[in-house]
Amino acid sequence: MNKRDFLKGAILFFPAGGLLALARDGARAAAPGPAREAEKAAAPEAPKPSGKRYNPADHYYGMGIEVEKCIGCSRCVEACKAENDVPAEPYFFRTWIERYTVRADGEVAVQSPNQRTRHVETTDDRDVIRTFFVPKLCNHCAQPPCVQVCPVGATFSTEDGVVLVDGERCIGCRYCIQACPYGARYLDPRTRTAGKCTFCYHRVVRGLKPACVEVCPTEARVFGDLRSKASRLVRFRRMNKLNVLKPALNTEPKVYYAQLDGEVR
Amino acid sequence: MRMPEQVQRLAIVIGVIAAVVLVGRFVLMPPTLVARELHRSSTEQREAAKPVKFAGSSACQDCHDNVVEKKAKGYHKGLACEGCHGPAVKHTEDPSAVTPAAPRDRKFCPVCHAYDAARPTGFPQINPTAHNPLTPCIGCHDAHDPVPPRTPKACAACHAQIERTKAISTHALLACTTCHTVPEAHKKSPRTVRPSKPQTREFCGTCHAKDAGAKEAAAKGTTATDAAAKRAKTARQAPRVDLSTHGETFQCWQCHYPHLPEGRS
Numbered sequence: 001m002n003k004r005d006f007l008k009g010a011i012l013f014f015p016a017g018g019l020l021a022l023a024r025d026g027a028r029a030a031a032p033g034p035a036r037e038a039e040k041a042a043a044p045e046a047p048k049p050s051g052k053r054y055n056p057a058d059h060y061y062g063m064g065i066e067v068e069k070c071i072g073c074s075r076c077v078e079a080c081k082a083e084n085d086v087p088a089e090p091y092f093f094r095t096w097i098e099r100y101t102v103r104a105d106g107e108v109a110v111q112s113p114n115q116r117t118r119h120v121e122t123t124d125d126r127d128v129i130r131t132f133f134v135p136k137l138c139n140h141c142a143q144p145p146c147v148q149v150c151p152v153g154a155t156f157s158t159e160d161g162v163v164l165v166d167g168e169r170c171i172g173c174r175y176c177i178q179a180c181p182y183g184a185r186y187l188d189p190r191t192r193t194a195g196k197c198t199f200c201y202h203r204v205v206r207g208l209k210p211a212c213v214e215v216c217p218t219e220a221r222v223f224g225d226l227r228s229k230a231s232r233l234v235r236f237r238r239m240n241k242l243n244v245l246k247p248a249l250n251t252e253p254k255v256y257y258a259q260l261d262g263e264v265r
Numbered sequence: 266m267r268m269p270e271q272v273q274r275l276a277i278v279i280g281v282i283a284a285v286v287l288v289g290r291f292v293l294m295p296p297t298l299v300a301r302e303l304h305r306s307s308t309e310q311r312e313a314a315k316p317v318k319f320a321g322s323s324a325c326q327d328c329h330d331n332v333v334e335k336k337a338k339g340y341h342k343g344l345a346c347e348g349c350h351g352p353a354v355k356h357t358e359d360p361s362a363v364t365p366a367a368p369r370d371r372k373f374c375p376v377c378h379a380y381d382a383a384r385p386t387g388f389p390q391i392n393p394t395a396h397n398p399l400t401p402c403i404g405c406h407d408a409h410d411p412v413p414p415r416t417p418k419a420c421a422a423c424h425a426q427i428e429r430t431k432a433i434s435t436h437a438l439l440a441c442t443t444c445h446t447v448p449e450a451h452k453k454s455p456r457t458v459r460p461s462k463p464q465t466r467e468f469c470g471t472c473h474a475k476d477a478g479a480k481e482a483a484a485k486g487t488t489a490t491d492a493a494a495k496r497a498k499t500a501r502q503a504p505r506v507d508l509s510t511h512g513e514t515f516q517c518w519q520c521h522y523p524h525l526p527e528g529r530s
Contacts, residue, residue, distance in 0.1 A: 007278060014285045018293030025295065056309070071384045073377040075348050082352050083318045099383050118376065119383075131383040156305050166308040202315040211319050215348040217341075217377060218388075 054205045056159040060226040061199055062254035063213070064236035065135055067261070069220035072097050072133035074118040076212035076221065083200060083211035092186040094197040095137035095212050100263055102129045108263045134264050135220065137212070138163060138184035138197035139245060139253030146176035146185065146196075155194065161226070161254060162201055167193045181246050182253075199223070226254070318352035321345075325353070328360065332409055339410035340389075349373070349408065374402040389413060396433050405438055414438055419452065427524050434525040444468070444523065469517040472503045 080095050081088060099119055101109040104127040113119050119133075140163050147155050147163065154169035155176055165176075170193035177185045177194060188195040200210035204223075208214070213223040224233025233256075240258035246265070257264075268276075325346045326333045336342060347353050350365040368374075371393070380390040397405070406412070414437035416428040431437055441447070447460040463469065471477055506512075512520060521527070 011281060011285070014289060015293075018289055021293065021295075054313075068385050071377055071388055072381060075376070079319065079347075079352070084315075101383070119381070128382060132385070133383050153304075156308075158305070158309055164305075164308055164312055166304055167311070168308075169304055198312055201309070201312040203317055203319070205313045206317065208317065208319075208321050211352075214319050214321060215345050217344045217348050219343050 058227060059160040061161045061204060062140070062224065062226050062233055062256065063137070063199070063210075064222035064224070064233050064240070064242075064256045064258065066220050066222070066236075066240070066258045067132060067134055067264075068259045069218040070097065070133040070135055071218055071220075072099060072119050073217065074113070075215045075217060076135060077118075079211040079215040080197075083203070084198070086195065087189060090189065092188070092195065094184075094195070095135060098134045098136055099131065100134060100261065101131040102261075102263055103127045104129055110265075130261070132261065134257075134260075135212075136182065136184070136245075137255060138180075138199075139182055139251065139255040140197075140199060142252035142254060143250060145179040145181065145249075145251060149175045149179040151175060158201075160204075162199045162204075163196070164198055164201065165194050165196060167191060170194050181249050181251065316354075318354050319345075319347050320352075320354040320357045322347070324357050336409045339407075340413070341409065341411055369401055369403055371399070371401055374406075374408075391433070397435055397437075400435065405435070412438065416441065420447075423455065431524045436524065436526060463518075463523075466508055466512075466517055469523075470508050473506055473517075474508050475505050477503070477505065 074097055076095055077093060077097065080086060080093070084094060086092055086094055096112060097119065099111040101111070103109070111119070140157075140161060142157075142161070144155075144157060144163050147157060151173060152169050152171055154166045154171070155163065156166070157163050172187060172192040172194070174187055174194070177187060185194050185196045187193070200208075200212075203210055209223050213221045222232050222236045224231030224236070226233060226237075228234065236258070237256060240256075242256045242258055243260040244253040244256060245260075246253075322333075322345045329346075333346075336344070336346075347365075349368060353363075353365040355363040356365050375391070375393040378389060378391055379393050384390055402408070414432045416424075416431065420441050421428040431439075444463050445460040448458050450458040451460055467474075517523075
């Protein structure tokens with residue numbers, strides 16, 4: 001092939017590729033395949049009951065937790081597992097309940113029901129000054145360390161303030177699991193990718209509450225939109241003295257704790 | 266200055282290539298292909314398309330409005346239906362095919378109501394081994410409108426031991442006045458004016474005889490009052506004996522302590 005032929009071919013080749021791509025797009029739009037259906041099923045495409053389309057820019061989600069109200073029943077843990085298809089074993093959790101026990105000698109015991117969902121009742125309450133439950137979950141930090149360390153950019157903050165993992169990009173390197181100061185991530189043994197709380201993103205975009213908030217019998221969890229003036233969370237933030245976990249790390253968590261004890265880490 | 270011919274040709278070729286690249290980049294390529302947020306938005310869509318399993322309490326209201334109304338007045342008003350009945354979105358789609366679970370055994374309620382030092386003060390808690398063992402919780406308590414056993418202050422002030430005993434017995438929900446008629450003067454001179462006590466076996470028999478409750482059940486159809494209906498319901502669950510053979514000529518309270526009747530059939 002001489003130079004003239006090559007250049008002629010090139011001039012034809014590039015626009016032809018573009019045209020082919022256009023033709024393919026047109027065909028896909030005309031014939032709805034299964035992929036197209038799945039896209040349509042996605043909630044942002046589907047109009048909400050109010051008739052408005054979901055616009056992530058209008059929302060910024062957070063959660064409030066009233067520690068005094070938590071009874072440690074772990075209904076939230078079970079609901080989370082059911083809703084989000086979290087493997088029942090080997091004991092990974094997107095949300096979990098910790099029991100703190102502060103004894104007279106200053107010793108603080110933190111119990112997390114590692115091998116099961118629920119706490120077993122304790123009978124040993126000698127020398128206990130105070131004891132309480134603390135629900136934990138991903139804090140959906142505004143400055144998330146897990147996002148910083150991800151080498152492939154698989155985890156990111158959405159516009160509406162939720163930290164998500166792209167399961168198709170994640171390479172399962174566990175950097176984020178190490179980086180999370182709250183221990184909120186795990187490696188899903190089935191997909192070998194990082195798993196974490198999504199604030200039940202699929203429910204939230206449909207206007208529902210996250211599963212844990214939905215089932216909490218004492219309303220210890222409050223979910224809401226920080227951008228909406230009428231949301232319960234905004235009221236919760238106004239009416240309570242709030243704290244976040246590990247504020248010194250400057251992760252700016254969006255899970256706010258009311259009546260949080262100083263011993264909680 | 267005259268440009269050499271080979272430079273002119275090269276300039277044309279470069280110009281064509283540049284034009285092709287620019288057209289390809291800004292006209293032919295769909296904007297989603299170059300968007301930096303492409304994988305993010307596709308992740309968001311994937312998350313949003315996940316199936317919802319908890320329908321939310323408002324979904325139950327449409328059909329089960331009587332239960333929802335009843336629950337809204339009781340102590341369980343803050344509880345989501347699916348907190349106890351489990352995820353029910355399939356039931357909302359096809360109510361007759363899928364029925365949500367209704368927990369009836371004793372293991373379910375103590376998950377929240379068993380004594381645990383870490384539970385907040387004031388939350389109603391019981392000791393499952395001492396509190397009416399083997400009796401299903403729903404035998405005494407209506408889960409949609411649980412009523413704590415209440416002994417009036419006027420009685421409990423002096424009879425606190427009976428109050429505590431009765432509170433954990435099968436008779437917990439019976440009012441003091443079910444068995445005792447208390448003259449008003451008893452409060453002023455408790456030793457001289459005594460409240461009445463049941464005198465006959467037939468009195469216990471109104472609930473525990475073989476044919477007990479039949480009268481109330483019959484009355485229910487005609488002049489049904491709430492009290493009568495409730496009485497008939499409680500009596501239905503009471504253990505039955507044949508008064509003519511059971512315990513020979515002894516009185517009931519010679520073997521059974523009415524404030525903590527331990528005998529079970």
